[in-house]
Amino acid sequence: MSKYDFGYQLEAGSTNEWAFQMVQENSRVLEIGPAIGNLTSHLVKDKHCTVDIVEIDEEAGKKAAEFAQRAQIGSVDGNLNTDTWYHNLQPEKYDYVISLDVLEHLENPEHVLQNLKKLLKESGKILLSVPNLAHNAVILELLQNNFRYHDLGLLDRTHVHFFAYESMIKMIEDVQLHINYIDAIKKAVSDTEIKCSFEGIPVEVEQYLKTRRFADVYQYLVVLEKKETERIDKLKDGIIRQDMCQTKILVDGLLKNQIIFQNHYDNVSVEVDMEGYKDASSIRLVPVENCALVYGLHAYSINEKGVKKEIGYNWTSGIGIDDNCVVLSEASSEVNYLLESDTKKVEIVFKCKLLSETVIQGMQELEKQKKQFLQLLNEKNNEINEKNNEINEREIKQQETETELYKVIEQKDMLNEELTRIKSHIFYRIYMKLYRMLHRK
Template sequence: MTMNDKKIAFIYCVNNRELYEESVRYVRSLYVPEGYKIEIITIEGAKSITSGYNEAMKKTDAKYKVYLHQDAFIVNKNFLYDIIALFEKYPKLGMIGVVGAKTIPRNGIWWESTQRFGKVYDSHTGEMKLLSFKETELEYEPVQAIDGLIMITQYDIPWREDLFTGWHFYDLSECQEFLLAGYDVGVVRQNVPWCVHDCGIASAENGFDNDRKKFVDVYGENVQRLNKTFLPLVSILIPTYNRLHYFELALQSALNQTYENIEVIVCDDSMNDEIERLISKYTCKYDNLTYIKNPVRLGQFENDVKLFNLARGEYINYLMDDDLFHPQKIEKMMNYYLHDKNNEIKLVTSHRQLIDRNGNFLKDIVSTRRLFESDTIIDGKMMADYVLMSLINYIGEPTTVLFRKSDLDEPFGTFLGRKYLCNVDLASWFNLLAKGKVVYISETLSYFRIHDDQQSQSIEMQLNGIIDFAHSIIEARKKGFLQSDRNYELALKHWLDYINRFIDEILNNSEITEIFNSNISDRIGEIQKYKLLMETEYHKLVQQLKRTKYDFNIDINAENNSHAMILRMVGKNKKVLELGCATGYMTNILTNLLGCEVSCVEYDAVAAEKARRYSNNVIVGDLNNFDFSQHFQKGEFDVIIFADVLEHLYDPLDVLKRVKPYLSANGEILVSIPNIAHCSVIAELLQGRFPYKELGLLDNTHIRFFTRSGVIKLFQDAGLTIKEMNRTVCPPEQTEFRTNLNVFPQQVADYLRSLPHADTYQFIVRAGLVN
């Protein structure tokens, strides 16, 4: 039969005339290009959908055929123009639909794929709503499967009624037939959905599972082959050394991944041939497995680099030979990369489960505790700061992380030209973190084995790790890490504290000292060099911070300044206890302008020394555990001031309760405290950010956060009566975040502005004892 390229046939298998007639009304309302005509072909009483479609195909000479369900309604008026333009432009495009999947899982169920595309209004849940998958930037996205609600062709390939005699998997079968014939199958790009599918709650009865198994049996091999062509190659790299039993378990966990396109490369650095003999039974079975026996032992670092250079994959995941992968590890991690249109993600990690030598679960340690309860995307530099300030590898060992090979511009285990001896993984993670974002998957996707043979347990490796961290911290700012002086200070301080404790433990243990002196004495010089450098940097930074942070000039008459408002509340000639006086910028005014007798408690000794210019009684102490009874008399003070202090304390309620007895009967506690419910903070949260700053609402040294109700409850629980509550205000665009609410839809912006205390920057509280 000669095909008429100016004709479009709409083909239905019908068992509900009412639905069918409504669908046809939509078809007849479409714009028809000049010179074209449409026809409607109805098959009633078909024994299967494949037989009905084959019967209809033979009845028409239309080149273009639209196979659609009777409950599918085409709402795109330009539908005919759009499909004809696509088919004329792309002769290889055999069939198109509105939703589908690029890859098909091994079970054959396309909608369980991680690579779904398209959109449709759909009621399969019982409620009509938009079903939207991944967008395509192409005119059509090449896929393996399109849903049978609407299937549009420009070529005729018989439907497999010899295989599918019911109402399921006819659509996926026809897609595979087109693909096997060399045509493309595609999901069209839609700005708005082309179709409404009023299917109601789907049923998996009437032979669904039998048809599913038949589809997998007939097309499974081709599906897996095509999955590989549609998915980027991931290289799983296994460096191994003399751990036969653990290695085989690790290898099996790599080969059993659900992700369809992997290669596994093993580099054997063992001193014997046990692994070589073992792996032969796997290499003959898996064509994606490569085994290499190093003729000369390379060592961990060089073996890792060799594997990296051998990898053909676009993405890489190391697997240490004593660790294990979850079967879906690569698939779940790759799903984030496959949805990352702008290539912003540079590293994907997850929670990892500690296991013992027998595979039994162990309790989490600090480094393996779950960071988030749900999957979270984090700024890479923020994550790097978190690791550097804590000296803890929260990201994970090489087994844990999946990354893009091209993103790593230094050899694996190298950071800014230095080969790391212990923190080999962190060296590369830092390189990646500097370039973009991190995904943390809360689900356990890898298993980190703890056993006696690990090098990381030795004194030498611990010492190497300390040196590696020192290098990371000193060089961090070259990569954009630790840009906040406060963060840099904390990283330096924690490293110095740690090395001092470590050396003390060695020097106090004669057995360890003997090992230390005999085996790793050459490391002492490097430790001493870094210790001197870190101490110099730390003290220089501390002095700089004391000159700049929490040291202000105050105009006591300023109307919208919390400190000025507190000073005006104090009045003259009072006996004042100022808690957290910093460098004494308020103490100066209290003493010299208001004539008050001021006692102070300040945590920082350097700042306290400056405050002594204005008070003769400045005590260095930590309010979290300060013993007021050792310094003051009960009922001694007319005024106690917490100016921007409570939010820095671990337990502000406890501190208020403990200081309360030192207030005179008619005395007052004056407090200023930031409002975490300011609309600029909420706006940041809505955009997935919680940006700590040097100063302000999210000062990077704040521990506790308060709303107005939280402030009121705090004072109530402390047994204090709030006499007066004032506030300072700041429009969102003038906060440290420079928030522009106009980036949100108008309704959202208006709602944020209307929130109670949306513009309240700080609360100022005047409180007294309960009568």
């Protein structure tokens, strides 16, 4: 029995169910690799399609052939690695060619896709499903230095080629086909056949894996046409949206005024209407309840006239790098903003990256060293200031001494002048007295 024998019931959420829904009734269909004919039987019975098949597994192919009009089966006619099947089906033209999880088994998938294109009507469509090697489950295996093949799934041991999004797109472009519809079957790591988990993975690596494009895509579902048309893109940016963070605002720091927002780590935006909080003077932000790097942090207050003004935080219990970047050193680290009395609305935006405890411990040690350095610098500055004060005091005393000395010298000069004056007076009196005495005789 073929390992791809899943019975004849269309499993909800499977590639077969997707293809069945995409095919219109009464269509001419070529199905590549139908296994026992699960999809084939439903296309014929439920949608009245005419189906041809190509299947290398002869046992499974014979079962599928019971529902098919033409069947290329076995190691010769059903071998997609040769062109026998293609030549046998010419000059048929099909409304739909269905190839679900087949190309990865082939030696030259691009050449086979080119042949499928030739068998397509001008308005026809190729329905393609391709397993995604870049699923997080495979990456986690590699991060654990492991790569194990499985009987089924992403690492099916019969896979010859592996595809991720970009390599799949390039293959399609190389054969000059155009995507008019793209979607995916998605699975969480825990839902795949690969037994792995995020346990033991650094938290920043875990966050990156969970937020990278197409991380949870298990199989790409693509509709191709010969002519380019407007594409229906159900993948969009491919980011997993289930990995959300919780942001809290406490008006005036009060738990009773707590407001909770759900955001994605890469783009957090909160808006608080202050109308219901009369006389509030502050808001306290708890960005995420994890150790994390908060960057691109901007807060704005909007007054009753609609004037918008950016405000900076006045304190944080985390590690403040600058006005727009804070490291949350522990869960529930806070950032506080003071508000003006006329604030009617507050808007805060930021981005966030989770950090491991090791990184936080390193940053806390750096912060501790920074504080020690600043303390030492402050002590040295105080010593320098004390020395400068001593020098200033000495200079002042020296200036006072010099002033006193100048005063003493000035007094001495005055005394000398007075002494000279007195001497002159005494000399004059003596002289006069002698003069009189001489003239009396």
